Amino acid sequence: MLSPKQEEGLSKFMSKILRHTPEQFGVKLDHEGYCDVQDLVEAIKSENRWSNIREEDINQVVTNCAKKRYETVNGYIRANYGHSAGRLDYKEFHPPIVLYHGTNTRVIEKILTEGIKPMGREYVHLSETLEFATLAGSRRGELAILEVNTTSALANNVKFYYANNEVWLSDFVPPQFLKKL
Numbered sequence: 001m002l003s004p005k006q007e008e009g010l011s012k013f014m015s016k017i018l019r020h021t022p023e024q025f026g027v028k029l030d031h032e033g034y035c036d037v038q039d040l041v042e043a044i045k046s047e048n049r050w051s052n053i054r055e056e057d058i059n060q061v062v063t064n065c066a067k068k069r070y071e072t073v074n075g076y077i078r079a080n081y082g083h084s085a086g087r088l089d090y091k092e093f094h095p096p097i098v099l100y101h102g103t104n105t106r107v108i109e110k111i112l113t114e115g116i117k118p119m120g121r122e123y124v125h126l127s128e129t130l131e132f133a134t135l136a137g138s139r140r141g142e143l144a145i146l147e148v149n150t151t152s153a154l155a156n157n158v159k160f161y162y163a164n165n166e167v168w169l170s171d172f173v174p175p176q177f178l179k180k181l
Contacts, residue, residue, distance in 0.1 A: 002057055011061045013050065015069060017043055018079035033078040040077055066135060068165035080163060090123075090161035095168050099126040099148040099160075100181075102137020108144040108180060116146070116173040123161070123169035130181075132166050145181040153177040 002010060017025050017040065018033070025043035027035050037055055044050045044058075058077065062070045071080050101116055101124070116124045126148060127133040137143050150160060153173060161169040 002060055007061055007064060010044070010050065010053070010057060011065055011069065013044060013047070014040070014058070014061060015079060018070070018077070029078070034073070034076040035078070037072065037075055037077050067132075068167070071164070080165075080167070090163060090169055092159050093162045094154065095126075095150045095160040095162070096128055097149075097151055099128060099150055099168050100130055100133035101126050101146040101148060101173070101178075102133035102135070103144050103146065104137070105142040105144045108146075111146065112175055112178060112180065115175045116148075116170075116178070118171070123171065124173055125163075126160075126168040126170060126173075128166035128168065147179045147181055148173055149177045149179070 017027055018029070018035070022029050022035065022043075025046060027039055027043045029035050037058060041053060041055055041058060044053045059072070062072055062077070069080055071078055103111060103116075116126075118124050125136065127136060130145065133145055134143060137145065150158075153170075154160070156174070156177075158170060158173060158177065163169050
């Protein structure tokens with residue numbers, strides 16, 4: 001069983017492989033970003049630090065990851081919310097009346113002027129709860145939370161997609177639908 005510190009380190013390494021550089025580790029992702037769990041285990045083992053890693057350790061990370069970054073299905077694993085396989089096609093859904101976006105106070109005024117953009121990602125990430133938005137935004141420095149009025153946004157043709165685990169995606173959220181909390 002991994003310690004919390006080891007679990008966090010392994011999660012970051014898994015993210016590097018599954019989201020950013022699968023080819024560097026000989027991992028092939030399918031069109032939806034999945035690879036065989038055993039292929040991931042072997043790729044991770046190629047690093048001395050992780051030479052004793054087992055599938056059970058990967059499963060521990062998947063189960064315990066607060067942000068639910070990974071998904072496993074029938075012996076395959078992928079990183080949720082974007083990866084090297086390109087843009088995943090999520091189905092459009094009607095979100096809750098309000099969603100939240102955690103960000104940094106340094107960029108809050110720009111976002112309130114220009115809207116929430118995906119930046120280097122494929123989609124804008126939004127959360128159903130303040131807790132999840134806080135978790136997502138707190139790693140960026142001093143936390144700022146935005147509330148998204150999805151009812152008005154939907155009425156103005158903004159599209160929302162349900163990713164999973166309280167995470168919603170959008171292509172762009174214009175500033176008129178945002179309020180700083």
